[in-house]
Amino acid sequence: MSRMEKIRIDDLSFAYGKRTILNRVEARFMENTITAITGPSGQGKSSFLMVLNRLWETIPGAHVTGRVNIRFDGEFRDIHHRSMPLTRLRRTVGMVFQTPNPLPMSVAGNVAFPLKLAGTGKRKNTEERVEKALSRVHLWDEVKDRLKDDARKLSGGQQQRLCMARALVFEPEILLLDEPASSLDAKAAAGIEDLMLELKNTCTLIVVSHSMDQVRRTADRVLTLESGELHGCESS
């Protein structure tokens, strides 16, 4: 099956202060694939993800040059162009962090939080979307009777799936995962890997990972980030 390009990165450089993190990077990401980003610690893998949803703008002293184009509705758009609404970008390019970070509120409140931010959805509609998002990460059956409980009482694996459900509630086209299983035990990590493979059918996934086993099991392509440069190969 021929896949279309989803993200085009041209001549992308990223630095904060005097330290260059990405140096004139060129890359293409195909839709409905999993791309793993590997490389030594401290080389800027997480920063690379943050460039793709413009979270880098929250880092004091950071600056970016070059172009990142993402295909929205069949048309490539420069994410740094002023006509690109930041809120739309971040709802289309979801992100899940290394450590599960449920907000200090209920399980359902966490998943509904992006809807609340957007001011969208009637209560019934919100409940449906919460159920759908939790079902997508196979968490609904485990938490359907505990929706009003504090989300931080869930296990580590459940919390990370909750965070994925929260990122999925707007049905993003791209999902950025920053070492999503690194703080989990082997069983929970395997659950996250299965989930990634399922999500590939609807999303383009870019995953930072240090686990070569995980990369082998899940990734269609592996990119290595080292000394500001991105080198790639197809996964075996």
Place this chain on the structure above:
Amino acid sequence: MSRRWIERGFTVFAFAAAGILMAVTMVLTGYLVMKGWNSLGLELVFGTTRPMDALCLRRPVLDGLFPAVAGTFALVALSVSIALPLGIGTGIFMSEFASGALKRMFSLFYDILAGSPSIVVGLFGFSISIFLHRYVSGQLYPCLLISALSLAFLVLPYLIRSTQTALENLPPEVRLTALALGASPVQNLFYVLIPRSLPGILSGVVLSIGRCAEDTAVIMLTGVAASAGLPRSVFGNYEALPFHIYTVSSQYMDSAELATGYGASILLFGVTSSLFLFSFIIKNIATARTAVSGPGL
């Protein structure tokens, strides 16, 4: 000296410091209670007026501390109401919006304000009231409002710094969570950052309440009076417990009068403790609400 002995010595010093502090607090409280216990009673507060008559404002209390207790509550409530929005707003500005040279300059100003002796702040408040009397209205004199404004300026640095520190100490992942979900910076502030910082911010409020309740130098110059009665208006004089304690201790005629000063000190402890308790209850409710409900379902 071996490292082991140095470490042991430091541990003993830390224990001793905590123990001395505890002992001083206990001795101070015990001494006050011992000296003032006999003067405690309804008569100390309401004098010869019946308590219900005083509480329902049917008859004035001329020989008790009721007006001073009411004045202290009014002063603290007004000062904190003025300082709270300003202090929290400035703390948010310092943490979230200020940067570089501007932030350093503002920090310097707040440190200068924090280091200002309260008598200087009182003198400033007194000057303001003279200015208002001359150029705005001849009816304006030192009053409850001027005292509250001066005290608000005195406690602003506590509120600014506690808000700023609470916000700046949030872990980066907390700061990024809502932004990554499409929140605007202001939504992030109101939905995530402020609720997560509430315990720290409210600690500053508790400190401010204590400072407003105990300060004497500021109010001496800005509107407190020995026998003003209950506060009727923010533009009038008022009585306050710390000023009563000051006047009694500096002008007492006999030991019985001095004992009422000790009694007033115990009352002031009671007033500040009840205000602390009130703010702790609010803090705990806010923390619990933030912990489990939040927005959403």
